[in-house]
Amino acid sequence: MNATLLGFIALAVLLILLLAWAVRLPKKAFHSVDEVLSALSEKRHYARLPQILQCLREEDTDFLSTRGRDELVTRLRRERKRIALRYLSQLEQEYQLLLEASRILARTAPEVSAIDELQRFRLSVRFVLWCRYLRWRLQLGLQPWDVFGILSDMEGEMTLHLEVAAARIGERAALTAK
């Protein structure tokens, strides 16, 4: 059997696998606007960011090191790293929540810009990849500052897109109401 035919069969099998993935019900789906609003009103985990950052800093445990409590320092850092990793997971979940909300916004919009949507999709993929990278760095005990800075830039871009989309929808909604 030649490579072309094998390619076709592989493509068909791949499509069956993708179909199996795509027909599963999404984990979290908002059924009403109220659900979206209440989810967005919940307290965000990123409010705990200063404490997390503080506990990741080397100097936070310097005092113990100078006192020769190396074992305690190691345990403390290990536990703090674990907390930071959990925090990162929560941050990812929050980002996903905001993305879901932005998709609902797009779903209800009478007009959607393909470029904006593609850009948001790219942003979300990048965010996921950076989160993976950050997790890896945390696990290796490397300082994550610069990576967090990049994530922050991505958030900024996304906010801008949402603002433009929201303004456009608002204008249209106002016109429809009139």
Place this chain on the structure above:
Amino acid sequence: MDVPLILRNLFWAVTLLLEIGLLILLLRQGRHRSYPVFLSYILAVILQSIVVAASYRMYGSTSWHSYFIAWGTQSVVISARWIAVIEIAKNALSPYSGIWALAQRILLVVSLGVIAYSLLSSHNKWTLMILTADRAVELCIAAFIVSMLIFLRYYLVPISPMDRLLAVGFCLYSCFSVINDSLYEHWRLKMGQLWNYLGMLPFLATLLVWIDAVWRYSEVSAEEGRVALTPGAYGELSQKLNSQLEALNNRLDHLFRSGDKQP
């Protein structure tokens, strides 16, 4: 009459009965209003079975007459299938005008891309031209459905269980047709009658999936999860989103930028 021939006729009879059963079920439940193209497709399949059976009886299954009649009616059936799949996409996405417009463009590009790839990558003899075209269209339909379902999942668009099962049936049938066509192209001299069975089995399974979908799910469930925002809610949702994202952005930016300066 030899055993393979009896088996083929038996398969045909069962398939035809199921097709007629599905048609009656669709008509009795009044689905001809919401799924007119799907109903037409089932009707086309039934007519094809009758016409091909008649041609086999008149001209024999190996004659050129039967060959042209079988593939000619197949082109009609595939076209009807294509339109039925588009009908499912329209049912699910058209209430959301913004993303429906976007989906139309994406699905068109995906479909044309798959057809072009399939036709260009097949260096067949002219005798296999119809088989190549058939495979290209089947692959295109499968890719269209998978892209549509991924699109629906991405935008969390609720799809009725019936639409979902109809799409799954169409997609599985198309994927197995691609595999079957590819196997036939390689082993066409050895496969012969077996190819017919391999083609009929997935269609039989698909028919059972569709009958189950039409039998189990009522029309009402299609409307259930659809979200309709009032203009006032648009504004509220937009503001909430913006404030959340801005807060996240500002906090991260401020804290991590200052964190950069740390040793």
